[in-house]
Amino acid sequence: MHTSRRDFIAGLGALALMPYARLEADLIFYNGNIFTVSDKLPHAQAVAISNGRFFAVGSNDEILPLATASTRKIDLGWKTVLPGFNDAHSHPCISGVDHLRMVACDKDSIEAIQAALRERAQKTAPGQWVLGFLYDDGKTPHPINRHDLDAAVPGHPVLIHHRGGHTVFVNSLALKTAGVDDSTPDPTGGRFERDSSGHLTGFVGDAAVRVFDKFIEDNPTRDDYRKGAALISRMFAARGVTSACDADCDPEGVQGYQDARDAGELRFRVYAHIGARFVDRYIAAGIHTGFGDDWVRVGGVKQYADGSISERTAWLSQPYIGISNNYVGLQLSTREQLLETARKVHAAGWQLATHANGDLAIDRILDVYEQVQREMPRRDPRFRIEHCTLPTDSAIQRMRTLGVIPVPFSAYVYFHGDVMHFYGEQRTERMFPMRSYLDAGLRPPDSSDYTASPSDPMMWMQSQVTRTDMKGNVWGANQRITIEEAVRCGTANGAYASFEENTKGSIEPGKLADLVVLGQDPFKADASSLVKIPVERTMLGGKWSYES
Numbered sequence: 001m002h003t004s005r006r007d008f009i010a011g012l013g014a015l016a017l018m019p020y021a022r023l024e025a026d027l028i029f030y031n032g033n034i035f036t037v038s039d040k041l042p043h044a045q046a047v048a049i050s051n052g053r054f055f056a057v058g059s060n061d062e063i064l065p066l067a068t069a070s071t072r073k074i075d076l077g078w079k080t081v082l083p084g085f086n087d088a089h090s091h092p093c094i095s096g097v098d099h100l101r102m103v104a105c106d107k108d109s110i111e112a113i114q115a116a117l118r119e120r121a122q123k124t125a126p127g128q129w130v131l132g133f134l135y136d137d138g139k140t141p142h143p144i145n146r147h148d149l150d151a152a153v154p155g156h157p158v159l160i161h162h163r164g165g166h167t168v169f170v171n172s173l174a175l176k177t178a179g180v181d182d183s184t185p186d187p188t189g190g191r192f193e194r195d196s197s198g199h200l201t202g203f204v205g206d207a208a209v210r211v212f213d214k215f216i217e218d219n220p221t222r223d224d225y226r227k228g229a230a231l232i233s234r235m236f237a238a239r240g241v242t243s244a245c246d247a248d249c250d251p252e253g254v255q256g257y258q259d260a261r262d263a264g265e266l267r268f269r270v271y272a273h274i275g276a277r278f279v280d281r282y283i284a285a286g287i288h289t290g291f292g293d294d295w296v297r298v299g300g301v302k303q304y305a306d307g308s309i310s311e312r313t314a315w316l317s318q319p320y321i322g323i324s325n326n327y328v329g330l331q332l333s334t335r336e337q338l339l340e341t342a343r344k345v346h347a348a349g350w351q352l353a354t355h356a357n358g359d360l361a362i363d364r365i366l367d368v369y370e371q372v373q374r375e376m377p378r379r380d381p382r383f384r385i386e387h388c389t390l391p392t393d394s395a396i397q398r399m400r401t402l403g404v405i406p407v408p409f410s411a412y413v414y415f416h417g418d419v420m421h422f423y424g425e426q427r428t429e430r431m432f433p434m435r436s437y438l439d440a441g442l443r444p445p446d447s448s449d450y451t452a453s454p455s456d457p458m459m460w461m462q463s464q465v466t467r468t469d470m471k472g473n474v475w476g477a478n479q480r481i482t483i484e485e486a487v488r489c490g491t492a493n494g495a496y497a498s499f500e501e502n503t504k505g506s507i508e509p510g511k512l513a514d515l516v517v518l519g520q521d522p523f524k525a526d527a528s529s530l531v532k533i534p535v536e537r538t539m540l541g542g543k544w545s546y547e548s
């Protein structure tokens with residue numbers, strides 16, 4: 001029986017369609033192994049796209065007849081298609097700017113880092129700083145120290161950022177320039193590490209890092225921010241990421257994303273948390289969470305309760321293992337400071353997004369969230385706890401009651417296995433507790449905290465499904481989740497965490513046409529080699545943002 005296209009569309013009962021006056025498919029994918037992350041139709045073979053959005057999803061037989069003479073048809077050859085991934089906590093713009101001007105120190109030998117620094121120093125004017133980033137002390141045979149750096153670059157001050165973002169490694173000239181010596185006391189919330197004989201090692205933690213700020217000429221231009229945003233969005237797109245939350249954006253970063261969008265250079269969508277130190281400027285302008293468009297949107301307000309996991313500064317109730325003096329990490333804000341900001345921004349219509357890793361930090365911010373919601377009840381505030389690494393069972397129950405969204409590190413077990421022993425096997429059974437979160441009915445998204453770990457959804461999946469690190473050690477097998485759950489966290493839950501579940505996170509009619517085509521089906525692949533699955537193509541709003 002022959003039916004016209006109009007009759008066919010009218011007859012599509014089960015198939016949901018976009019309420020478009022004119023249904024013209026610009027593009028149809030068919031012969032696909034499409035996992036939609038939609039409960040209405042979890043698996044599909046074909047999808048039609050119009051004006052940058054999905055408008056029909058179904059079988060080949062249902063979708064192919066929607067083609068008109070101008071429709072481009074792409075045979076997927078039964079490749080696996082997933083919704084585009086959402087990196088719900090990362091630092092893209094500033095990392096992009098860093099990629100433009102700093103030495104990448106993500107190398108596993110001290111010699112290789114020294115060589116890269118030496119090369120940069122040769123091109124750097126005397127007295128100017130040589131800066132590095134992406135360094136991870138767990139990946140080199142010993143943490144790089146002042147003497148390693150002096151040997152490579154004696155004539156310039158050197159400062160290398162740990163990829164976690166909270167600590168740095170400096171050479172002797174950097175310490176001298178900043179007036180820091182063996183007798184300098186540690187500032188509140190920070191430390192200058194000393195060896196057993198009391199000499200500075202060159203490792204500088206948290207608040208102490210600020211002593212170097214005023215000596216380093218660090219003023220990227222507006223154009224640098226645009227270029228940085230564009231560069232990093234290309235890097236993320238190559239891994240299948242179509243949306244990212246910038247977890248602590250400064251106004252220059254917001255502008256950089258906008259400039260990159262205006263120039264047609266932005267390859268992902270951004271939800272930008274605003275650092276608490278800038279929020280008054282936005283409040284004065286009448287802006288709160290949700291302002292913006294599908295490309296660049298204002299997110300929550302970011303503040304910090306404690307330090308980091310990868311750099312062992314998270315604030316814990318029980319001491320770290322193998323660090324002296326019953327060290328329990330660092331508090332970065334008092335309860336009163338957190339509460340003051342929370343009251344102000346909650347009243348002004350902002351989502352709260354507080355960095356809290358350790359159990360004590362999580363309890364502290366939950367106290368604050370409960371209090372502001374008691375004082376000023378707001379419907380669906382979607383309080384976020386950024387990282388939320390080590391909650392107690394009772395914290396998870398409180399989160400459930402309050403509808404809090406934990407935003408855990410997704411690749412840490414795999415990528416940072418080398419620091420897990422500081423927490424110990426027992427504690428890692430409660431770290432990044434995805435199984436516990438999902439069982440409690442919470443909706444954790446996925447995140448990299450890039451530069452802290454790679455923005456790589458395949459690595460997130462492997463880490464969460466296997467709970468196994470690069471060397472094969474298992475940490476907290478009780479927290480394993482399924483591939484299907486991991487995909488949902490990395491897509492739909494990311495959209496929910498930014499109030500965008502109606503526009504993205506699944507392949508459904510009406511949603512933005514953001515998707516990824518994989519070289520292998522993760523549901524059929526060996527769980528211990530998910531990280532090797534290639535991303536072949538990434539689509540953003542109906543256009544390829546990456547093609548391998």
Ligand SMILES: [Zn+2]
Pocket residue numbers: 089090091247449
């Ligand atoms: Zn972060």
